[in-house]
Amino acid sequence: MVTIIDRTLTALHTNQIQVQDLSHFCDLLFICGVTKIELPATLAARLSLSGLSGNTGAAGTCFLIQKQNGRQQLFPNDLVEQNFSGNALPDIARRKIRLTGMADLISRDYRTFFEALLHSGATTLDLCPSNSMHCATAIALEWIFAGGSSVSCAFSCGHDFPRLEEVLMGLKLRDSASIVGDLSVFNQLRNLYEKMTRLPVSPMKAVIGTDIFKVESGIHVDGVLKNSATYEPFSPQTVGSQREIVLGKHSSEQSVLYKLREQNLSETGAKSILKQIKEGCSQLGRNISDLELYALASEVKNDHQTEIYC
């Protein structure tokens, strides 16, 4: 089983965050499949964890929380960080190493590099590639696919590490038996992360964005209604989310009919409603809300009744 170390708490200013939220965050991380949680010494002192008898070391030191016999325990982080940016691999035999850097590895022969790492003789070899070139998740996953046994990540954005949620989902899609966690807590994790950081996660953030299961275009709605797997890489429920058919410029008549039925509205004049949705949404640059659909449907229905009875 691959070791997944989460470093989110090392990248946050945790002084202002309530201990209760931090503890809940750690609980959720373990539930979704994280093996170890890294945290700074200052934070370790705030959390009531057994393992070091109150001795949390010098400032700047990091610790790891690990679950043992169902209980969270604190351990010293004995990984030595080594930045790698060149071509020559340093001598890491018989050492416990966390390799960082490697931001441009995808643009190079990463397979040969991973082969060399796997034969380096290191006692422990954890990879934590930089995301400065937007490829950290891919590097972390390729490392595991190549036979690597440990990666360090962090949840969401706002750090320079591989994205935890992307790595876990990548592993699950490749081989569901490779992770033991329940990813349906991602929705809760995102909400808690937003509360702790006071920063919104992008609605289109891979795996955890609130809009990633909104379907608008007629072609995709058609496919998803026939079989959701056609245009979804994983089901919304997998990450604790829900699918939503929304109406906008790219909607089809079929989508309008679906929404009218969903809202228990009259299907009269779907063509006319669609035309107005397309015009209005282009001007506003957004989808139409259920309330607006209700208003449109009422208007169109009234017009039809007027035509009939006049």
Place this chain on the structure above:
Amino acid sequence: MTIKQKYIVDTTLRDGEQSPGIAFTLKEKVAIARALDQLGVSRIEAGTPAMGKEECQAFEKIRLACRYARIIAWNRMNLDDIKSSISCGADIIHVCVPASDLLIREKLRKNRAEVLEQLTACADFVHSANKELTIGLEDASRADRDFIVRLTQRAIKLGASTLRISDTVGIMSPSAIKACINQIPAGIDLEIHAHNDLGMAVANSIQGLRSGAKYADATLFGIGERAGNCNLEHLLIATKGQLDFGIRLDDLRLLQEILSPVIFKNRHTVHSFPSSLLAR
């Protein structure tokens, strides 16, 4: 190190606009296309003419506004869509072919033989109008590799200039992209179309280009369905000094700054649905 020349197919106006909550007016589409043309984008996928009259009008105006880029019209694999695209003057007719059995069976309700037959009919129609044909393999990531080879052989035979490899649901990894491309027969230019569902669209595009693709599809700000498409800015950052797309990063950043209020206008203004459309 030799810097390799590669090309961008910008699909902000097609796949990007399919992002829920993003929609452009005709004027905005033309302004974005003109800006992309001046930026140095090689091909602009400007939309789907089959969507209707306004989309066709946008194509005609985009065609006139762009001096350098070739304008692509996206089509489902049917003759009515293609007729619309030809009539509005697109330079390149792109035909999207569902390649995985999942899409063929569940979405099209057809079989592989019918797909090949329909593709041939579409290609003949495009050639009869003397238009350049490009073919996209939708959901190539979940398609049977032998069928991809068959589709590629058919695309070459049908005179398509480019074959688009689409990771439609964004589940591929760089090594999977490489393995997929390595199996594709030579004789046609390749284009990589990556989605960001696992946060790997940039890495997958890079690997696609390194494995032999000539074109990479991208969008401004990475907008697109679900978690979006390959982010053009991120792709330029990640390939700096290795690949040359004929686009300057500083110019792109300036362009994005200018276009941000247009692309994300729903975040910049809070309006209700136009009352003019409700008052009838």
